[in-house]
Amino acid sequence: TLGFVLVEQRAVEPVLPLPLFRNAVFSLSSAIGFVVVFALYGATTYLPLFLQVVNGASPASSGLRLLPMILGLLLTSITSGQLISRWGRYKAFPIAGTAVMTLGMFLLSRLSEHTSVLVESLSMAVLGLGVGLVTQVLVMAVQNAVDYRNLGAATSGVIFFRSIGGAFGTAIFGAIFSNQLASHLASLASRLSSGINLSSAESVAAIHHLPTALRAEVVHAYAQSLSTVFLVTVPMVALAFLLSWLLPEVRLRTTTQATDMGHTFAMPTTRTSQQEIERALHVLTSRDSLDQLYHRLAARAGIVLDPLSTWLLFRFQEQAPIAGATLAKRFHVPAARLMPSIEALRESGLITKISAGDRRYISDRLP
The missing domain is CATH 1.10.10.10 (Winged helix-like DNA-binding domain superfamily/Winged helix DNA-binding domain)
Incomplete structure (x- = not known):
């Protein structure tokens, strides 16, 4: 990191101009994007696993059951863009989006093996509604706040921090999930039948071949572990909510209109x-x-x-x-x-x- 900063300071055409960080909109949008995607990727990476292990869905079916989240994201992305174009104001959308995302993550943390498909779908839809209000609005806010000469670097910069957040989130929440699952399965180790060990209980295919009573306990361990992952994301998204209040609202430029x-x-x-x-x-x-x-x-x-x-x-x-x-x-x-x-x-x-x-x-x- 230090080497990158030193090189960028001396570069004639830096990849990421350091003066951009003096722009409050760019800095805060990058921070909010990092935190939001950190939590989002960390949680949603394990939603298909929850659906496959806890609900017994197939890989294809688990993907289809994520559609409520995608549809919610699509709805608010389009709607927020239209409203921002009409009103010329954008700050309320990241605030509302991170608040809705916090609620969505909390609802996901309440999922268990007894949760109905309808409740699962509604929880994912709430999360998607929140995501749609945040991600693209932050990019638009940055593009609106920087000089034209820095437009490309600022856009790629804010997306870069989102990508870094996703990478960190996937890794860290993966570690949390693995630790929680190992802890829960360890308490069941004495009850595992001959030939079934901890590693085989961590395989989706192997779980379906466990004895019925034991499979129910393993599924419960997965549900508890994934619930913990979702619960840990709640304060992360709440942090993004607080940062959204600090985001300056710069008057939207009108230079995308036709000149004649x-x-x-x-x-x-x-x-x-x-x-x-x-x-x-x-x-x-x-x-x-x-x-x-x-x-x-x-x-x-x-x-x-x-x-x-x-x-x-x-x-x-x-x-x-x-x-x-x-x-x-x-x-x-x-x-x-x-x-x-x-x-x-x-x-x-x-x-x-x-x-x-x-x-x-x-x-x-x-x-």
Whole structure:
């Protein structure tokens, strides 16, 4: 670690720029991601084992029975993304997600060999709902908070810490599970029949061949061991919940919006790398202020118009005479999107038809 830090400090183009750690959003998102995935991987790695040993499910069936967790994750991932885009705020989602995850882990710690399939599915669904509110939101928060030149390094950095957390969690919780299982099976050692030893009792296939009474006790030992693993994850996720409260909320950038009406519906074009960079730089430097620019232009002309109508007025002046449908086609914008504004401009006298039977408009009202 020390060597990595020393090298990164001197590197012209570091893999992970150290100044990123001075960004509170990056540091806290990395820490939260590390803790969340540490607990998540550590626990969910053993869910299929629980289903196979304790419930007697096949490997394929145990995978299918994880679907409630996946569906919960999918639901909240999509929903949170839509709500963040609408509200422009994201901090509440990691807080809510880690709280729900804490509840989900606690519910999983209550599972036993007597738990119904419905309760197991609901517990996994709760966990999935919480995970979906956290993981992708943290990546978005980091991408929103860093400079464009560090966007790739910051994104890969926060995902890297999540991966490290998963590796640590799998290893540490694996050690906890093995220790707990060995302890529980040791108390049953004197009751194991001839030819059955501790290692064979740790095999899923061997467990199914144990005598019925003894198999029930071994299954109970597995259930207790896995319950302990899930229970240990509860304070870990609770720590992530506390860290989420410290996450700064930076105003979302709006530079992913189109710079002009035609950009959204533009036809694919072929550009060189240099041309694409020039276009991207132009877009990035003009996006945030474009609406304000059109408002100022309308105000300077002494008229009250929304940005789209102002844009249309300028287009009619430079393209005139031109029909509304032709203008829409030329700028790759749906005609239905433009026609209401064109009609409003005509009614206000800002554009006029060349003649009664002509569909082309002209404008001479701009200064």
